Amino acid sequence: MYHRQNKDGYHSRVKGIDQKTLVFGDRTLMTEFRLNKGALVPRHSHPYEQTGYLVSGRMIFITGEESFVALPGDSWCIRMNVEHSAEVLEDSVAVEIFSPIREDYLPGRTF
Secondary structure, three states: OOOOOOOOEEEEEEEOEEEEEEEEEEOOEEEEEOOOOOEEEEEEEOOOOEEEEEEEEEEEEEOOOOOEEEEEEEEEEOOOOOOOOEEEEEEEEEEEEEEOOOHHOOOOOOO
């Protein structure tokens, strides 16, 4: 599967955060997030390992009791079922990979 960059297909689940699934396979799914300054990802957990890379901007991640200020070029891995949240300090773009695939992020699914 290949994906050519375009402006279509973004969806919002959280105010100030747009998400688009780029590609997926049998075990992984890659998603781009466009996050607006001031947006908050509420504390949550899920049965997916979440590995990410900050393309641009600045964010604070809180995983368990640990916090991490992410700058462009930084990356992270959040293990399955670990509570985490994030605060967007500047307009940001992040790319994240989920394993196993998040069926709720597959194209054509209703949000």
